[in-house]
Amino acid sequence: MGKIIVVAGVPGTGKTSVSRELASLTGFQLIELGRYALERGLVTGFDDERGSYVIDEDALSREVSMLAGNSEGYIIVSTHYPEILDPSVVEKVFVLRTHPLVLEKRLESRGWDRRKINENVMAEILGVVSYxxxxxxxxxxxxxxxxxxxxxxxxxxxxxxxxxxxxxIPPGIRIDWLSVLSAEELSRFESYE
Ligand SMILES: Nc1ncnc2c1ncn2[C@@H]1O[C@H](COP(=O)(O)OP(=O)(O)O)[C@@H](O)[C@H]1O
Ligand SMILES: [Mg+2]
Known part of the structure; x- marks a missing residue:
C-alpha cells in the first residue's frame, strides 16, 4: 500500500490551500513538490523563456519514494505533475478541478498574463492533469x-x-468542462498570443 496521498491540479485549482488544510486536519506531513525540489536543489537548469527552474524529475521522484519508504504515516504531496511519482508509493491521487470561468478569475487575480492564463485554463478544460x-x-x-x-x-x-x-465517492475521471462550456466561452481561451 502506498504512503503518498497526492493533491494535484492545474495552478489555481486549490492545491496549496487544500493540502495545507488537509495537513492540519490529519497531522500528515506535507510536501509541496515544486518548492521541495527548489529547496533541495533538484534542478537541471533554468528555462529563460518560462523564467523558472527545470526540475530534475527523476531525482525528485526518487527522493519522494525514499521519504515514503522511511515514513510511518501518510505523506501529502501537492503538485501539478503527479505523473513523475512512482505508482507503487502512491495510495490515492485527488485531482482538484475548477470550472474554467472560475479558474480564469483566480488566475487573473494573480496578475498573470493572458497567455499564461489561457494555457492553464485550456489544460484544465482538457483535463490534462487527470489524464x-x-x-x-x-x-x-x-x-x-x-x-x-x-x-x-x-x-x-x-x-x-x-x-x-x-x-x-467512486474513483475515476468524470468532470468534462468541454461539455458545459459554450463555443463562445471556449473561444476565450484559444488564443496563445
Ligand atoms: N474550494 C476551494 N478549494 C481550494 N481553493 C479554493 C477553493 N475556493 C477558492 N479557492 C481559492 O483558489 C485560489 C487558488 O488556490 P491555491 O491553493 O493557491 O491553488 P494552487 O496551489 O492549485 O495554485 C486561492 O485563493 C483559494 O483560496
Ligand atoms: Mg500552489
Whole structure:
C-alpha cells in the first residue's frame, strides 16, 4: 500500500490551500513538490523563456519514494505533475478541478498574463492533469473533486473523509468542462498570443 496521498491540479485549482488544510486536519506531513525540489536543489537548469527552474524529475521522484519508504504515516504531496511519482508509493491521487470561468478569475487575480492564463485554463478544460495521472496510476486511484463552489476547508474535509472511509465517492475521471462550456466561452481561451 502506498504512503503518498497526492493533491494535484492545474495552478489555481486549490492545491496549496487544500493540502495545507488537509495537513492540519490529519497531522500528515506535507510536501509541496515544486518548492521541495527548489529547496533541495533538484534542478537541471533554468528555462529563460518560462523564467523558472527545470526540475530534475527523476531525482525528485526518487527522493519522494525514499521519504515514503522511511515514513510511518501518510505523506501529502501537492503538485501539478503527479505523473513523475512512482505508482507503487502512491495510495490515492485527488485531482482538484475548477470550472474554467472560475479558474480564469483566480488566475487573473494573480496578475498573470493572458497567455499564461489561457494555457492553464485550456489544460484544465482538457483535463490534462487527470489524464496524465490516469496513464500512470490507473483510474481506481484517481478522485476528481470540483473546487469551484466550495471552500478549501470543505474540500480538505471531504478528502479526509474519503481517506478514513467516512465518505465514499467512486474513483475515476468524470468532470468534462468541454461539455458545459459554450463555443463562445471556449473561444476565450484559444488564443496563445
Ligand atoms: N474550494 C476551494 N478549494 C481550494 N481553493 C479554493 C477553493 N475556493 C477558492 N479557492 C481559492 O483558489 C485560489 C487558488 O488556490 P491555491 O491553493 O493557491 O491553488 P494552487 O496551489 O492549485 O495554485 C486561492 O485563493 C483559494 O483560496
Ligand atoms: Mg500552489
Amino acid at each position: 496524465n495521472a490516469l496513464t500512470v496510476f490507473g483510474e481506481e486511484k484517481i478522485y476528481e473533486i470540483d473546487t469551484s463552489n466550495t471552500t478549501p476547508g470543505e474540500v480538505a474535509g471531504l478528502v479526509a473523509d474519503i481517506l478514513s472511509n467516512k465518505a465514499v
